[in-house]
Amino acid sequence: MSLLSWGMFPNIQNKIFALRDDKSLSSYIKETDEFIPYGNGRSYGDSALNDNLLYAKPYNNFLSFDEDKGILEAQVGVLLSEILEAFVSRGWFLKVTPGTKLITLGGAIASDVHGKNHHVEGCFSECVEEFTIMGVDGDIKSCKKGDELFLATCGGMGLTGVILRAKISLKKINSKNINQTTIKTKNLKETFEAFEAHKEKPYSVAWIDCLAKDEDIGKCLLMVGDFADDGNLEYKSKKKLTIPFNFPSFALNTLSVKAFNYLYYAKAKDGISKQKVDIDTFFYPLDAIGDWNKIYGRGGFTQYQFILPKEQSYEGLKEILTKISASGKGSFLAVLKLYGKENKNYLSFPLEGYSLALDFKIESGLFELLDTLDEVVLKYGGRIYLTKDVRVSKETFEKGYPQIEKFRAFRKEHKMDKKLNSLQSKRVQI
């Protein structure tokens, strides 16, 4: 059986070894020339793909929980959804969660994921108290905030060893509901103003209509919110719809994209509306549709996510949205987000500014388009998110990540550069 990434591209054969215990892992590492850890296959591109995959999901026991401090220790194959199932009803939630709960704890650390509250709480590594990791020599080290290993591993794309167990702190909540405000904006300028105006709200994200043209460019639905205080903690994961097969690729033409965008746009009729929604609706809307990646057809898709420094964001986004709109390559969803301060991790994606994420079906001409978008991103001092990426060049990647040489040196020093690799790490030579 071969494993794919979320974008289902590239489609390569691989050999899988399941992570079950330290001992068999250490012999696997010794016997395998080159491999990369793989969690639940939610990274979009080739960051967790190679000929040999270490499948970490079966390694998924909860190890301890400190009721007073809200600190959970678990093996890395545990899904964030399992953490929610266990703890929301007891009044705990993840400090930082991405837009899907179907990722492993190990993946969350390796991608140093972020969520709608980045401008307030930062990346996932903020809630990681410590972790244990097996190096390529088979030795197990424990690692705390501030260690170089911590800086390299959080956001390090699984390239600094096999994370085994981690302690993360959870946050207290008093409801499974979120009071959400939806603000409709007419253009990019209004969108930016709306973000600034609601900056104090802990959670915010905007859905951009990417097909809008000219003066409409950047029109969006901005959703901001915070946990309610109604004491209702009754939480059960919703049963999900599933897409049982790959859609034929003609299903995703410009019209269906327009229809989809329209539906979202029609939601807030008079500019501002308020809703009370639950955790799953607010944080994980797409998880409600099982394998939604299949909607892009057998050829697969990719997500292009970049971030620009705050001062350059307006100009840069305008330029990029104009190019996308002119290309006619419809993006099913485009997510705009305001970010807070950059952390010290070597390869974490976020910096203070705005990021945009768009999906593209893999088709001829796409990578050329993305190359031209790369140029704009670099011109404005931005960077590309490795967890979503399947095609960025070494040169583009490097320019966005000033700490890359520290990361490379660290890998080399600890002899990881030969043993631990993904298709992506080889492409961008990290």
Added chain:
Amino acid sequence: MSYVLIIGAKSDIAKEVARVYAKNGYNLYLASRESESLADLKQDIEIRSGVEVKLVEFDITAFDTHEEFYTSLSERPLGVIVVAGFMCEQKVAQKDWSKTLQTINVNYTGALSILNIVANDFEKERRGFIVGVSSVAGDRGRKANYIYGSAKAGFSAYLSGLRNRLYESGVSVLSVKPGFVNTKMTESLDLPQNLTAQPQEVAEDIFNAQQRGRNILYTKTIWMFIMLVIKHIPESIFKKMSI
């Protein structure tokens, strides 16, 4: 809250079944050989769900210990789920009688030995549920897997008869027929992804089917159709096939 007894608790499917029942508020007896090796799972489930988990020593092939095992449980379980299974490669089993015998003893004889005891008790009490994890391999013998398949066929027939008998007493019996499942047992096999279920999926399916009082569960559902076709191929053709 009531206890559910899981027989053969070491398998990947059993581990997920245990987690699902715990998540829904059931306390658990996890029965297996060397049950202390399940201490990690016990801890995991207690943290996740706050239910009570008791590890109990049980050998499915030590038939004469089963009566005492069952009566010594401190609380009578509300449900019993038999997940124990043993599969060895057909080519090995057909040459090595001890492997054949172990296949029969784990998948069939042992399961019957403990379930006879449970059934008598549940029938008397007029309550409880029984779940037996059989296999699609029991629906028709194929050259690739017929020793294991025949033991599972026997177990399926037993569950069907048991369901019939216990209907009057209001005790439900669910036969589970998983197709391919991604577990330790199948790790080395190259299974088609569309037909292969994750153990978590199988466990959720079992819980839902049992709670709804269903009789037979194929998981994934597509296996019901596959086996329908396979069962209806005329023997004169089937004997020449390699599937």
